[in-house]
Amino acid sequence: xxxxxxxxxxxxxxxxxxxxxxxxxxxxxxxxxxxxxxxxxxxxxxxxxxxxxxxxxxxxxxxxxxxxxxxxxxxxxxxxxxxxxxxxxxxxxxxxxxxxxxxxxxxxxxxxxxxxxxxxxxxxxxxxxxxxxxxxxxxxxxxxxxxxxxxxxxxxxxxxxxxxxxxxxxxxxxxxxxxxxxxxxxxx
Numbered sequence: 001x002x003x004x005x006x007x008x009x010x011x012x013x014x015x016x017x018x019x020x021x022x023x024x025x026x027x028x029x030x031x032x033x034x035x036x037x038x039x040x041x042x043x044x045x046x047x048x049x050x051x052x053x054x055x056x057x058x059x060x061x062x063x064x065x066x067x068x069x070x071x072x073x074x075x076x077x078x079x080x081x082x083x084x085x086x087x088x089x090x091x092x093x094x095x096x097x098x099x100x101x102x103x104x105x106x107x108x109x110x111x112x113x114x115x116x117x118x119x120x121x122x123x124x125x126x127x128x129x130x131x132x133x134x135x136x137x138x139x140x141x142x143x144x145x146x147x148x149x150x151x152x153x154x155x156x157x158x159x160x161x162x163x164x165x166x167x168x169x170x171x172x173x174x175x176x177x178x179x180x181x182x183x184x185x186x187x188x
Contacts, residue, residue, distance in 0.1 A: 007113055014118040042094065050087035054080045100171055103137050107144030111152075136168040143167070147175045 021027040057080035081089070106119045119141075120127040130138040147163040154160040161177040 007115075010113070011115040011118055014114065015121060018118065018121045042091070046087045046090045046094075047083075049090055050083045053086040053090070054083040057081045057086075096169070096171075099137060100140075100167060100173060103140035103144060103167065104173060106137075107141045107148065110141065110145050111148040140165075140167045144173070144175065151175060151177055 021031060080086075102123070106123065109119050110116055116127050116131060120130040123130060123137075125135075125138075129135060131142060132138060143165050147165045151160045151163055163175045164172050165175060166172050
């Protein structure tokens with residue numbers, strides 16, 4: 001749990017600020033601008049990386065059973081993945097990775113003592129919807145929270161220093177015991 005003066009006050013403050021951000025035009029614009037800034041960087045990077053992916057997939061070497069690597073020289077094989085499709089692929093993979101990151105960050109916030117209500121509101125979800133069995137990210141968050149709790153329940157057991165957690169799509173995230181407090185942890 002988070003080391004906070006008052007868990008209830010902390011939750012109330014979070015919910016108040018989240019409601020203000022949701023209902024105040026200035027704060028909504030502030031959030032919108034921050035998201036646009038991130039998207040601008042994603043767009044620029046994804047274009048550059050898509051061009052690299054196009055070049056890197058232009059000639060795909062083939063490994064033969066005898067150990068030789070054959071590089072096709074025929075013109076029909078010299079075109080790589082189109083940069084536009086490569087950009088779509090990169091952004092799709094980024095979205096999947098961001099879903100993993102969202103689950104990890106949300107689970108850490110809950111483990112550190114933030115309320116499920118605050119986390120759900122920050123994700124624009126109702127807690128009963130987010131943490132239902134049908135919600136995949138909510139299920140991931142619950143599995144990650146359970147792993148954090150399991151690790152905390154066995155503080156001196158090295159078998160719990162690393163706990164692999166299989167997320168809904170098969171991705172395995174490893175939770176590592178922190179030797180030092182998390183930089184985002186409230187140390188008061």
